[in-house]
Amino acid sequence: EVQLVQSGAEVKKPGATMKISCKVSGYTFTDYYMHWVKQAPGKGLEWMGLVDPEDDETIYAEKFQGRITITADTSTYTAYMELSSLRSEDTAVYYCATGSMQVVVPPDYWGPGTLVTVSS
Amino acid sequence: EIVLTQSPGTLSLSPGERATLSCKTSHSASASYNVNSSYLAWYQQKPGQAPRLLIYGASSRATGIPDRFSGSGSGTDFTLTITRLEPEDFAVYYCQQYSSSPRGLTFGPGTKVNIQ
Numbered sequence: 472e473v474q475l476v477q478s479g480a481e482v483k484k485p486g487a488t489m490k491i492s493c494k495v496s497g498y499t500f501t502d503y504y505m506h507w508v509k510q511a512p513g514k515g516l517e518w519m520g521l522v523d524p525e526d527d528e529t530i531y532a533e534k535f536q537g538r539i540t541i542t543a544d545t546s547t548y549t550a551y552m553e554l555s556s557l558r559s560e561d562t563a564v565y566y567c568a569t570g571s572m573q574v575v576v577p578p579d580y581w582g583p584g585t586l587v588t589v590s591s
Numbered sequence: 592e593i594v595l596t597q598s599p600g601t602l603s604l605s606p607g608e609r610a611t612l613s614c615k616t617s618h619s620a621s622a623s624y625n626v627n628s629s630y631l632a633w634y635q636q637k638p639g640q641a642p643r644l645l646i647y648g649a650s651s652r653a654t655g656i657p658d659r660f661s662g663s664g665s666g667t668d669f670t671l672t673i674t675r676l677e678p679e680d681f682a683v684y685y686c687q688q689y690s691s692s693p694r695g696l697t698f699g700p701g702t703k704v705n706i707q
Contacts, residue, residue: 506696516642516685518696530694566641575689577632577696579653581641
């Protein structure tokens, strides 16, 4: 059974950097891309980017370019998403999602989400 | 930049009724290698839960999705149909498209299906 376990909720100050994790089990980590998706309170879904754990190739949404880094640690089957220069608009639930062997295929396994609150 | 437009924003229906949700994309979702294939997906999200993949490739149901859910369309116009609404189907539905330039995924703003 594919499982994604995300790190716990965080509170960050404006200007800080967040780094959240997503530990997977139930499949070979390098088989699937890992996506990250943002959902601000009461808002829709926003795709942030992905990593291919097999070769560390990343693709980032233009909106987050320069502030986001997605990595994958194949030794621990864990993906990370780092977002810098945090502002109040970054307050959101962040989901990791996987299950696609090609970028064109949408992910069908999702983590429960990590709530990050940015507040002074 | 790809823009997805979903309509209506909110749909108020009763259990047993048919729901028809629309997604229009600013750029064709057809696959470059096969015009009969589309990079359009549909997700369902309930409050406090992660999204659930319903449809991929415009019309293929994901694993475990009941056959009352169906997707159709091509090019820039797509539809998600729920033939007979069950109580558990009241949720928000998002369409999503893959883009090759710039590479990445884009979600629509969502359609909320309410109990009337």
